[in-house]
Amino acid sequence: MDRLHLGQHISQQFNSELAALTRQVLAMGGLVEAQLATALEALAARDLRQVAHVVAREDEVNAAELEIDARCTQILARRQPAASDLRLVLAVVRMVANLERIGDEAERIARIVEKLGNAELPEHYTFKLAQMGSLVRDQLRGTLDTFARMDETRALERLRRDREVDVLYKELTRLLVDLMQRESDRVPAALEMLWGARALERIGDRCKNICEQVIYLVRGKDVRHTGLSRSAAPLPELKQ
């Protein structure tokens, strides 16, 4: 996994600090991934127990963010990292912020179950939402995987796959707007579903951000706001 040669510092201490940092990020990623999965299951099954579970674990996500940030601050102050080490720390700080937001979105999805009560929606809609949910879950898992492997080409692929989420989101939005226009008594439930779809779409964007950070981390190239996800351009050259 050590494509950045993080384990080759002369200082063993630094090596283990960086290793611990990546481990923590992956652990937090795992946590957030689980939150999203639970939230989606809760939504599918209208299971309030699982909702409570998600809400309860949200604190763990926040705590993880704080801890990782503190660790990064420490590394910056004491190691004054440069080059890939510096990029790792910066990328981690940004990724963790995104992960925390993903955690927030997962909670929001879980809370929809409470709002919906036992309002019914046609099968067709819930299916679409579940489809979008599993796509986003897959995106999140894949994104975390690219970080774990420091694999910037996969990250680019993931980055570009976010469009699929966007397509689904637009489709669902259109359907829900139609529904609200036709059956006004279903508006509150449809609105909740719209919020859910929006949250998923946001998570997709956050995954995109994380993929950008993986590319920055490995290639040293900041690809934010470059339209990379919409073009088919290859990545910049890797160093010799």
Added chain:
Amino acid sequence: MSTRDEDIGASVMPPDLLAGRDLALEARALCLEYSERRALDAVNLQVPRRQVTALIGPSGCGKSSLLRCFNRLNDEIAGCRVSGEVRVLGLDAYAPATALPELRRRVGMVFQKPNPFPQSVADNVAFGLRLAGLRSRLEIDDRVEAALRAAGLWDEVRDRLDDSALRLSAGQQQRLVIARALAVEPEVLLMDEPASMLDPISTLRFEELVVALRERYSVLLVTHNMQQAARVADYTAFMQGGRLLEFDATDRIFTNPRLRGTEDYITGRMRETRG
């Protein structure tokens, strides 16, 4: 032996990094041997005018040797042979017509080990001025004070200008030799680890000085302190094993160097190298 080959250095440096900049120093295909032992191997380096360029690299990679080519102090070392082209302020430093004292007056040097003369503090700083033919006591005193102030030493030595320079502490001596070099107002300053013995505050003052010097001087600074290079240099060159491997804007070198070797060096990694 001068090859005006445009892609010399292309592998070392991004093509238009220094486009439009005047050069203070330039080395082309510079090789140097100490009695058959090669210390510099086809070095291509361009040092832009009125900028600070840091030279970094592991111990023994030839930084000091390279520095000594620019004021031809290598001429003093028996068995040292230099080939290639060295240009200082546009002139060929190794041309037969080059007047060494004149060259060295324009290219000041601060040595790796502080080397004050066994004379008084004031005489040390005035040394270069007297060589340059300055006679007026008043003017000499003024310039000595100015140089000592610039080097951040004045307050510590103002009462002991007539004391032996060898009684100063190592850090004070280091600032003294900086003052000595500044006093003659050279156009280029070669500094070989000039802050190695300074405390953090003095180091910061020194770095401030270097940044201020940028206004009027071109500085080539050897340092083993990566943060120092990152803080003061506009450009950074990385050397290893007698070769100049990478030259780039400091920002680039310290965030995303192009070569693994550079990266390993500045981030403190160790790797089986091919030497």
Added chain:
Amino acid sequence: MGRTVQYHRAALRRHDPGLWLAAGLVGLSLLALAAILSVLAQQALQAFAPTPVAQLRWRGDGGEQQLLAAVVTQDAHALVVRGSEWQRRGAEYRRIARADLRQIDWPADARSLRLRDGREIYLRGDSAAQAPDGSRLAAAEIVEDVASNRLGRTEATGLMLRRAWDFVSGAAQGGGVFPALVGTVVLVLLMSVLVMPLGVLLALWLHEYAGSGRGARILRAAMANLAGVPAVIYGLFGLVLFVNDIGGGLDALLQSATPRWGGGGLLWSALTLALLTLPVVVIATEEGLARVPASLRHGALALGATRAEMLWRVVLPVARPALLTALILAVARAAGEVAPLMLVGAVKYAPALPLDGEFPYLHLSRQFMHLGQSVYDLALAGGDVPRDMAQAHAAALLLLVVVVGLNAAAIVARNRLRERARELAV
């Protein structure tokens, strides 16, 4: 200082063998020096000590004889005595076997007169000095009139010191050694003035400019070998080159009627000695130059100094103690050298001092006297062996004192410089 002593005491207590060895060797060399000095001093004293005067009666060849004479030496078998020198200095020595001796008295009224030309006359009571041929001594002839047997210890010492001083300052009968003393000192100083610039320049050239080129290698080898050439060969060389060729040439050029430069003289002697000591100076100076750190040279050059400026302003000041060491070695070697001087200018009697109040004060072409030459002459002259031998020892002692004195002066100067250097180096 106190701390050094403490340190040494502690080291001795620890039975540090290095220190014992060093202390032993230092002690040995001090002992040798003391032995030389004391032998010389003892012998020299004889030249100045008042000799007791005895009334002697003994059985000689022509029956019983008697004489009032100074007893020069005596042992178990014989006495050596010296009778009044009415005729000639050194002519009246007599050896009397103890077996022949009938009577020896030390009359309290014995007097010894010392004459201007060094002769001594012995008398009793206040009888006027009258030679066997009836002639009388003029009062002006007499420089000293001593009641030899009645001298107290202090008087004897005073007399001795006065005679020694007369000997050194030139007021002594027979001239004393003052001219030789002046000659020696002037010669050594002149030699130093000549050899130092030359030697230092040569060393500078060798060490700073010549590098390891062929010329330098040859010159270095030459220096090493020259240092081993016997001194008298330098004298021959000086005679041929300086006296005959250059001096003769100068005379021809100046069209002087009498040879002025074409004979031995102070300048040629000093030059010969300078040549003799040149290797020592060059080698010692070069060593000193080699010890000046390259970083200082580079520092000066990097400020735009030319090579000459660098040498003059940085290297030479730092090497100053080494230069003085070179001078010390040169003086030590030159001051004791006699053989070559005899060939190029030192003489037994010089009519005038090389240094006087007459313009141009320092007379480079004059012949001069030298303590070494005096020792040699006195020891071998043979006219008045006991007295001359004693004087030779006195002159030798003086020579030694001069050498030690010149060296000591240079060493003090060097130590002072070193002290300064150390102060600068703290």
